[in-house]
Amino acid sequence: MLPETINPNVSLLDSDHQLVNLGRWMHQCELIKSYYSATSVFVLQMTQSGFEVIVSSVSETPLFTSGTLFASDFPLFEQLKHSPAEGDYLNLGRFMLDELPRDFDGIQHILSRPIAWPDGSQFGSLCVLNPHMVEPASNSAMLEPFQILLQQELSLLCQNHRIESLSMRDQETGMLNHYGFMMMAPRQLNLGRRFGAHAGIVFFELTEANSSENTLEEKHHRLLGNLVQDTIRTADVAAHYSETQFVVLAFVDSERDILHIMKRVEKQLEQQNPRLKLDASYSFFTPESTAKLAPMMEDARCKLKSMQPEPEPNQANQAPKFDAEQYDNPAADSAEL
Numbered sequence: 001m002l003p004e005t006i007n008p009n010v011s012l013l014d015s016d017h018q019l020v021n022l023g024r025w026m027h028q029c030e031l032i033k034s035y036y037s038a039t040s041v042f043v044l045q046m047t048q049s050g051f052e053v054i055v056s057s058v059s060e061t062p063l064f065t066s067g068t069l070f071a072s073d074f075p076l077f078e079q080l081k082h083s084p085a086e087g088d089y090l091n092l093g094r095f096m097l098d099e100l101p102r103d104f105d106g107i108q109h110i111l112s113r114p115i116a117w118p119d120g121s122q123f124g125s126l127c128v129l130n131p132h133m134v135e136p137a138s139n140s141a142m143l144e145p146f147q148i149l150l151q152q153e154l155s156l157l158c159q160n161h162r163i164e165s166l167s168m169r170d171q172e173t174g175m176l177n178h179y180g181f182m183m184m185a186p187r188q189l190n191l192g193r194r195f196g197a198h199a200g201i202v203f204f205e206l207t208e209a210n211s212s213e214n215t216l217e218e219k220h221h222r223l224l225g226n227l228v229q230d231t232i233r234t235a236d237v238a239a240h241y242s243e244t245q246f247v248v249l250a251f252v253d254s255e256r257d258i259l260h261i262m263k264r265v266e267k268q269l270e271q272q273n274p275r276l277k278l279d280a281s282y283s284f285f286t287p288e289s290t291a292k293l294a295p296m297m298e299d300a301r302c303k304l305k306s307m308q309p310e311p312e313p314n315q316a317n318q319a320p321k322f323d324a325e326q327y328d329n330p331a332a333d334s335a336e337l
Contacts, residue, residue, distance in 0.1 A: 001119050002117060002118070002158060003158055003161035003162050006158060008117055008121060009046075009047055009048040010047060010048070011045055011049075011052050011054070012045060013066065013067060019156055020153055020154070024153075028149060028150070029042060029043065029057040030058065031146075032128060032143070033057040035142065036128050036142075037132040038111075038129055038132070039107065040056060040057055040059055040063070040064050040129045040130075041057045041126075041127065042054075042055065042056035042057065042064045042127055043055050043115065043124060043126055043127075043150065044070075044077075044125045044126075045123060046072070046122060046124050049069055050070050050071045051069070051070045051072055051080075051124070052068070052069045052070075053065065053066055053067065053068040053069075054066065054124070063103050064103065071101075074099060074101060076090070076095060076099065076100055076110075080112055080127070083112055083113075083125065086141075087112055087140045088110075088112050089110075089111050089140060090109065091108070092107055092109065092110065107129050108130055109130055109131065110128065110129055111127070111140055111143070113126045113140070113147045114147075115147060115151060116154075117154055117158070118151075118155045118158045126143060126146060126147055126150065167180075168183060168184075170239070170240040172221060172222060172240065173225035173226075174225075175225050175228075175238055175240045175246075176238065176240070177239060177240060177241075178239065178242065181237060181247060181249075185237045185249045186293050188235065188237050188249060188251075189249060189293055192235070192251045192287070193287045196287045197251040197287060198252050198253060198254065198255075199249060199250065199252070199287075200249075200250050200252055200258035200261075200282050200283065200285070201248070201282060201293075201296050201297050201300040202248040202250060202258060202261060202262060202281070202282045202300065203245055203246070203247050203280065203300050203301050203304055204224060204245065205244050205280075205306055206220055206221065206276055206278065207276075207277045207306075216276075221240070223269070223272055224265075224276075224278075227265050227269055227272070228246050228248060230268075231261055231265050233251070236248060236249060236251060237249040245301070245304070247297065247300075247301075248261070249293075255284045258282050258284055262280040262282065266280065279305050279306065281300050281301070281302075281304050282300050282303075283299045283300040283303075
C-alpha cells in the first residue's frame with residue numbers, strides 16, 4: 001500500500017518529489033536510445049489526466065518532450081497498460097490512423113516495459129520507439145536493468161514518505177501532530193479554494209465540569225480525538241495540535257456547517273462522558289479570501305477560553321486597603337469619634 005501522502009494519479013512533474021532524480025532518468029533514456037539506435041526513448045506515467053511523458057531522451061523535434069500529455073482512450077495506451085511484466089513489442093502498422101496520437105506518425109514499432117509502484121500497481125511504461133533489433137524477444141530483456149533502477153527510486157520515494165508520515169503523527173491519538181497539520185493543511189486549503197469551497201478552522205479543547213483541579217487523562221484526549229475524526233469528512237484535515245487542543249480544517253458550504261460540526265462533537269462527547277465539557281472556537285473564510293492559514297488559525301485559537309488573558313482586578317473586586325497612617329493620626333481618630 002502506498003503512503004497517504006503519495007497520489008499515484010498525480011504526475012511526478014506536479015509533485016514535490018525531490019528524491020526522484022529526473023536527471024538520472026533522462027540519462028537512462030539516453031543510454032537506452034544509444035543501445036537500441038532508437039528514434040526516441042521516454043518514460044510514461046498513467047495519471048488522472050491521461051498518459052504523461054515524465055522524461056525523454058534528447059530530440060531535435062519537439063515530440064515526446066517532458067510534460068507531453070496523451071489522452072488515455074487510445075487503443076495503443078490500453079495495450080501499454082495491460083502489457084505483460086516482461087514487456088511488449090508492438091507493431092503500430094496494425095493500428096488505424098485514428099487509433100494513434102498524431103505524434104506517433106512515422107513510428108513503426110514500440111518496445112515497452114511496464115514500471116510499477118512498490119505496491120505492485122502500475123506507474124507507467126518505459127517506451128523505446130523504432131528500436132533496431134534482430135530478435136525482439138531476446139533483446140527486450142535489456143530493458144530490465146533500467147526498469148529495476150526506476151522502480152528502486154519509486155520505492156525509495158515511498159519509504160521516505162512513510163518515515164515523514166510517522167514523524168507527522170501523534171503517538172497518543174494516531175492523528176496528525178502540529179507539524180503534520182502545518183504540512184498537510186496548506187495543500188488542502190489551496191485545493192479547496194481552487195474548487196470554490198468555503199473553509200473553517202475549528203479548535204477544540206477539553207474542560208472538566210464542576211472541578212477546580214485538572215484531572216483530564218490521556219484517555220479523555222483520545223476520546224475527543226476519535227470523536228473529531230469520526231465527525232469530519234475525508235477532505236478535511238484534523239490534528240492533535242497541542243497537549244490539550246485539537247484543530248480541524250473543514251471544507252463546508254456555509255458558516256452554519258461549522259457550527260453544526262462543533263455542536264455534533266459536543267453532543268457526542270456529552271453522551272460518552274457527561275463530566276467532560278468542550279470548549280470550541282472557529283474562524284471562517286470564503287474561497288475568494290486571501291487570508292493565510294496561520295493567521296486564521298491564530299484567530300480561532302485565541303477565542304478559546306484557556307487562551308483568554310486573565311482579567312485585571314478592578315476597583316470593585318479589590319479588597320479595601322488598610323491605611324496605617326490614618327490610625328497614627330490623632331485628628332483622624334477624633335473625627336471618627
